[in-house]
Amino acid sequence: MNLFGVLDLSASALQAQRQRAEVVASNLANAETTHTSQGGPYQKQLVVFGPERLRAGTFDVALASFNDIHMRGVRVERVVADQSPPVRRYEPGHPDADSDGYVSFPAINPIEEMVNLMSAARSYQMNVSAVQATKTMIQDAITILQ
Amino acid sequence: MSWMDNSLLNQIESYLHMASFREGLVANNIANIDTPKYHTRDIDFEGELRKAQMEPSGVFGPEVREVRGLVERPDGNNVDMDRESMLLAQSQLMYRLGVQLLRDHFKILQSAINDSQ
Numbered sequence: 001m002n003l004f005g006v007l008d009l010s011a012s013a014l015q016a017q018r019q020r021a022e023v024v025a026s027n028l029a030n031a032e033t034t035h036t037s038q039g040g041p042y043q044k045q046l047v048v049f050g051p052e053r054l055r056a057g058t059f060d061v062a063l064a065s066f067n068d069i070h071m072r073g074v075r076v077e078r079v080v081a082d083q084s085p086p087v088r089r090y091e092p093g094h095p096d097a098d099s100d101g102y103v104s105f106p107a108i109n110p111i112e113e114m115v116n117l118m119s120a121a122r123s124y125q126m127n128v129s130a131v132q133a134t135k136t137m138i139q140d141a142i143t144i145l146q
Numbered sequence: 147m148s149w150m151d152n153s154l155l156n157q158i159e160s161y162l163h164m165a166s167f168r169e170g171l172v173a174n175n176i177a178n179i180d181t182p183k184y185h186t187r188d189i190d191f192e193g194e195l196r197k198a199q200m201e202p203s204g205v206f207g208p209e210v211r212e213v214r215g216l217v218e219r220p221d222g223n224n225v226d227m228d229r230e231s232m233l234l235a236q237s238q239l240m241y242r243l244g245v246q247l248l249r250d251h252f253k254i255l256q257s258a259i260n261d262s263q
Contacts, residue, residue, distance in 0.1 A: 006170045013177030020180075049181040070187055070210045071174040123179050126227060130173045133238045137169060140245045144252075 001071050003138050010130045012052050012073035017124040019076045020047045024117045031108040034096040042106045043081040050077030082107070154251065160198040162244040163206055164191060169237040171210065175230050183222035186213040186229075 001009075023045050033042035052073035084107045092101030171187055178184040187210050194208040216224040 001167075001170045003166055003169070006166075006173045009170070009177055010173050013179075016177075017180075049178075051178075051181070051184075071170050073174070074177045074181055119180070126176050126179065126231070127173075129231065130176045130234060133234050134169065134173065137166065137238055137241045140242050144245055144248055 003134055003141070005071070006134045007131060009071055009073040010127050010134065012075060013127045014124060014131075016047075016049055016074045016076050017120050017127065020049075021117060021120045021124070023047050023079060024113050024120065027108055028110065028113050028117075031106060031110065034094070034103055034105060041086045041104045042108075044084070044106060044108050046080050046082055048077045048080060049074050051075075155248075157199055158244055158248050158251070160206075161195060162241060162248070164189070164195050164198065164208065165237050165241040165244060167206075167208060169234070169241065172230055172233045172237060175225050176227075176234070179223070179225045179227065179230075181223060184225065185223075186216055186225050187211065188213045188233075 027044050030042040036042050052075045086104035087107050088102045088104055090101055091097055091103045094103045097103045168189060168191060171189065175186050175188075189208045189210055198206065198208075213224075216226055216229070218224040
């Protein structure tokens with residue numbers, strides 16, 4: 001893998017961490033959403049990271065993946081809904097209240113979400129450092145020509 | 147040793163190659179810092195460099211290993227941010243050193259050409 005490939009690899013991680021931050025933001029925004037188009041309260045979403053898929057097809061890509069099997073980058077493999085039961089609160093005046101007067105709210109803990117968001121931001125920063133290091137190395141390599 | 151003998155150039159080349167390969171591995175470890183079950187990968191830099199310089203005609207392909215002795219988190223991932231950021235800086239500086247050596251090599255060659263005129 002050449003240094004430009006390393007840039008692509010770090011870019012894949014930046015994208016994955018950004019998607020994770022988006023999902024966390026969506027969870028926080030919908031912390032009080034009591035009904036969705038699927039019915040029931042909003043369910044907390046979680047991202048699962050996995051290795052980037054090798055794009056089959058061209059010869060170059062096949063050769064590169066043969067050499068660089070150890071460097072595959074990362075992607076959001078899937079987004080899963082958290083299966084924990086909703087929190088029930090007694091609010092008889094609420095339009096989504098059941099016959100007993102209880103409303104189901106999504107089981108979202110803001111502290112948990114904020115920690116997740118901070119972790120995503122730190123990992124993002126770490127990958128930005130990697131991009132900067134790679135960029136400096138490419139610039140150094142260019143100076144050989146000068 | 148004559149200037150046409152480029153064994154020094156070959157040595158610097160394999161050094162640069164190894165430094166950039168390691169940089170890629172470190173970037174990959176950093177990219178996978180939150181991937182469940184991912185284990186830190188690295189090469190034995192000195193050993194692989196020696197091997198590459200013993201047989202300069204060989205195909206470049208250092209052996210990548212999983213690093214032992216790192217603490218695994220509950221999700222099965224053992225990437226250590228401090229270790230990786232240190233190695234990132236290290237491989238970057240090693241690469242710069244290689245580039246500088248290469249430039250100096252060519253500069254000496256250049257001055258030899260210029261002085262003969």
